[in-house]
Amino acid sequence: MKSLRRAVWALLALLPWTPAMAAGLIADDYGAVKRALYRDVFADQARTLYCGCAYDAARRPDLASCGYQPGRDLARARRVEVEHVVPAAWLGQGHACWHEKLCRNSQGRAIKGRQCCLQIDAAFRRAYQDLHNLWPAIGEVNAARRDYRFGELPGELRAYGRCDVEIDPARAMIEPRPAIRGDIARVHFYMAATYRLTLAEPLRRLLDEWAAGDPVDDAERTRNQRIVRLQGRGNPFIDGRAGSTQPLAASNAGPRAYP
Numbered sequence: 001m002k003s004l005r006r007a008v009w010a011l012l013a014l015l016p017w018t019p020a021m022a023a024g025l026i027a028d029d030y031g032a033v034k035r036a037l038y039r040d041v042f043a044d045q046a047r048t049l050y051c052g053c054a055y056d057a058a059r060r061p062d063l064a065s066c067g068y069q070p071g072r073d074l075a076r077a078r079r080v081e082v083e084h085v086v087p088a089a090w091l092g093q094g095h096a097c098w099h100e101k102l103c104r105n106s107q108g109r110a111i112k113g114r115q116c117c118l119q120i121d122a123a124f125r126r127a128y129q130d131l132h133n134l135w136p137a138i139g140e141v142n143a144a145r146r147d148y149r150f151g152e153l154p155g156e157l158r159a160y161g162r163c164d165v166e167i168d169p170a171r172a173m174i175e176p177r178p179a180i181r182g183d184i185a186r187v188h189f190y191m192a193a194t195y196r197l198t199l200a201e202p203l204r205r206l207l208d209e210w211a212a213g214d215p216v217d218d219a220e221r222t223r224n225q226r227i228v229r230l231q232g233r234g235n236p237f238i239d240g241r242a243g244s245t246q247p248l249a250a251s252n253a254g255p256r257a258y259p
């Protein structure tokens with residue numbers, strides 16, 4: 001098992017790989033990354049991740065286009081935000097800045113977590129700003145998802161009108177619509193391989209099923225090619241260079257295992 005893992009890491013290291021910031025393709029700045037996401041990656045595919053809602057240039061969702069009924073958070077229902085498919089909390093697990101107050105905020109208070117890691121940890125910033133992991137989503141759904149893992153939930157709860165997303169805080173789980181399950185799976189595979197994250201075995205198996213049930217389509221391929229141009233590295237699970245996801249499994253789950 002271990003040698004298989006090593007073989008895959010070695011293979012991934014051989015793939016064309018230029019750190020985005022080093023290549024100067026896109027600034028090491030989350031604002032610039034978000035602008036590129038909307039303008040270049042999702043240019044003519046302006047639909048939100050979980051609900052498939054259309055949105056305009058001002059990032060206001062057309063709620064009627066996906067039958068969305070706002071819940072309690074009307075302000076965030078009316079705006080599109082950038083969602084991390086693999087949540088920041090997972091990306092931060094292996095980084096000291098996530099757990100220890102190594103930074104100060106503008107008021108001089110000692111802080112840890114996302115803000116601290118973005119300040120001082122370039123490796124965290126690369127993962128956090130990786131375009132493959134970022135998607136437009138209705139703010140209210142983004143907020144409700146928190147850092148829950150993906151899975152399949154019993155029943156067919158609909159909290160936001162016709163939007164086919166189920167979020168269960170008790171299980172800390174989100175079930176997305178079938179059309180994006182493969183996309184979400186391939187984001188997980190890419191992030192796990194690139195940033196040395198381990199996937200808990202039940203999650204990896206489920207994501208494998210999702211990837212098989214929702215294969216790569218032209219829209220996904222197009223976004224991947226656009227990200228290559230911006231960031232210098234494609235997702236090998238989209239362009240067919242990567243095979244089995246078995247080596248990504250948490251056979252010896254370390255501190256970066258998820259959840």
Ligand SMILES: [Ca+2]
Nearest residue numbers: 179180183214
């Ligand atoms: Ca799909």
